């Protein structure tokens with residue numbers, strides 16, 4: 488039997504999906520990475536890949552794709568993020584949970600060998616220690632999204648302990664990248680700000696000036712994901728989800744960083760309903776366990792993140808204008 492790894496990325500048109508497809512394609516070869524999404528990708532970079540239409544809630548559709556392509560590893564990124572989930576609680580619960588169960592059950596049945604499923608800093612809540620939040624601590628999330636992620640984490644651990652499913656997970660902080668846009672998250676301001684800075688030289692943040700949140704440059708999140716997925720099973724001591732840390736900043740600190748790079752930039756803060764969500768989340772994360780178990784180490788600071796984002800958004804703007 489072939490031992491070639493064949494990966495399926497569910498949610499391949501999304502913010503993380505696009506980047507993960509490209510990174511996996513480089514490692515495994517584009518022919519061994521399949522994307523699936525409910526909406527087709529408009530991403531130029533994904534042209535060399537096989538992309539399937541999939542509603543992750545439909546088990547038969549999922550199973551057919553897994554069989555058709557001889558998939559060994561599934562990355563299930565399909566989810567409704569925190570801000571949108573507050574508007575559609577039942578739909579969010581369904582998508583976030585049923586999608587996970589479908590993938591875990593395929594692994595339980597022996598159809599796939601490995602699963603990645605992202606959790607989030609949203610599993611924490613008002614009763615969690617806010618600074619340097621530990622791996623194991625009080626988790627009383629106050630949002631639908633956070634509740635679904637916490638339940639998902641426990642189900643991942645349960646499937647590992649009771650059925651031997653090799654499922655691995657990371658609690659992503661707010662992710663910042665320029666290749667693909669986020670949608671419906673509370674941390675999205677930290678992506679929008681770069682586009683507005685280059686377009687208009689100013690930005691109105693929907694989070695308050697002093698709202699500090701854990702964030703990460705998206706390529707670091709992808710590097711962490713691949714590192715975790717390639718770690719030997721014996722090294723993995725957490726089968727719920729790992730804390731990982733990148734950078735943390737407030738809108739004011741991010742604006743200062745942009746000013747250091749661009750010169751002129753104006754920030755205004757007009758908090759909306761997302762402020763209430765952000766207020767329940769930690770402001771920084773302790774990732775000692777991930778460092779110890781599989782060697783996680785962040786390499787990006789605020790200034791290098793700002794520089795990469797501004798250059799990336801600029802390049803993307805130029806190439807879309809010359810199309």
Ligand code: SER
Pocket residue numbers: 568569570606607608609632659660661662671672673674675
């Ligand atoms: N970025 C996500 C959100 O804001 C957190 O996992 O919903």
